[in-house]
């Protein structure tokens with residue numbers, strides 16, 4: 468995509484969220500909840516969900532999702548679309564966009580970027596921009612069964628997902644002199660902040676921390692900080708403060724329990740979410756939600772490809788399976804979502820079946836089979852009068 472095309476796509480994104488008056492000043496923004504969510508594709512009582520396996524460990528993880536859904540009896544069918552990472556052809560990519568627009572929801576692995584050449588925009592970034600998935604949520608909560616330096620971490624990270632340093636607008640002015648644009652808009656910052664505060668209320672949280680580097684990037688991060696601080700005034704019931712990104716990283720590794728909900732721009736969000744995953748046990752455990760007014764896409768929290776561990780039956784399947792549990796919850800299939808979440812939590816905290824990333828000896832399949840066993844155990848109990856069915860013996 469050329470820089471001009473990218474700028475056009477940003478303008479389109481802004482039109483989605485704001486009314487820009489003649490002077491170019493944004494005067495009105497919509498929150499996540501104002502616009503109508505795309506209805507889910509529901510045929511004969513079964514949902515259709517777009518599945519983008521991506522590259523590296525993605526395809527094997529999707530196989531586990533299918534298996535676990537079958538055992539959980541989740542009424543979901545997948546429309547699978549694969550990409551050839553080396554192809555210049557865009558057909559599959561636009562098929563994926565059309566499919567998500569039709570189904571309203573997707574689960575994805577990380578799509579490998581094509582050749583590392585300027586002007587080639589990451590398909591992951593392009594997908595998020597096309598679907599206006601402006602907010603990325605990662606709930607980073609310690610598993611009591613997993614041994615880590617810090618206990619009781621419970622942080623909700625709300626990350627801007629479509630602009631900032633990920634504008635991918637770079638050019639070389641003169642040989643050896645490169646400029647890279649960081650795009651911050653009031654419209655996107657405002658709806659992100661509103662989403663974060665509304666989420667904080669919904670989740671019964673107490674404090675939102677705005678993360679920035681406004682002492683150096685006074686205009687761009689200054690706008691983000693000012694906009695989020697203004698939105699914070701609309702939510703007096705939620706405490707708020709702000710922290711400079713470098714101090715924030717130091718505080719996170721020293722005393723992560725002090726954080727509740729955090730809101731930040733795109734690149735800081737990428738770094739902080741990886742750091743937070745590291746705090747609770749690495750890349751194989753947490754999931755992330757890409758949310759916009761109309762569509763939702765679920766994926767492993769740190770968005771890794773894991774190329775070097777693909778096909779070896781050693782990748783931790785928990786992150787992708789957690790993403791699939793969040794997807795079930797998003798579809799309103801709460802029984803199946805809870806069934807899967809409980810089976811995953813028991814596997815980690817009680818059964819302690821760990822792949823090598825958690826210093827265990829189990830294979831990916833061992834973990835999946837244990838989760839399936841837990842699901843079977845729970846549904847068997849239900850059939851014979853377990854609490855889920857509301858029967859008591």
Ligand code: ATP
Pocket residue numbers: 524750751770771772773774775776781782783784786824
């Ligand atoms: P790789 O080194 O595997 O080719 P990479 O350098 O592109 O991958 P990422 O894909 O970003 O890096 O992954 C970062 C690290 O996390 C890698 O060491 C990868 O093997 C590991 N990793 C990612 N996902 C998982 C997972 N589900 N289970 C275990 N380890 C994982």
